[in-house]
Amino acid sequence: MKTLILTALVLAVAGPAFADDTCNVPTDQWQPREALQKKLESQGWKVRSIKTENGCYEAKALDANGKRLEAVFNPKTLESVGADSDDG
Template identity: 55%
Template structure:
């Protein structure tokens, strides 16, 4: 019984790691340039501090159009918002 529990725990741990690494699953050949994302965000009134690659996505640190500090993830092919954290 103990071996089964350990095996299931390990399987769950590894599957969680694989999922986290694949937040955006887009082939590099299909990525748009990060400058295009910056231009899009600035056109929406954002003040972009930096854009980097994280978990296969673009991760932007910026002040959004409402004046709030955000950490936002975008699909690198479509620039669709994947996740956003608003800082206080």
């Protein structure tokens, strides 16, 4: 019974710490915003802004068809970790 309670307590405390580790990268390991902009422009995006949000890069842009996009990127790998689009 003690083991079960201890396990539940550890998961309750540690669980939230793992929930938002997507962009948990020390700033000295971040790539510059210009690198993300260059990557997105090579994919046909017209970048309007790139800002830091919750430890991630958040880019607002238009795709090749003029559709507005918002996407979140890991600042170390520049890989997408979430996106939102607006159809109208």
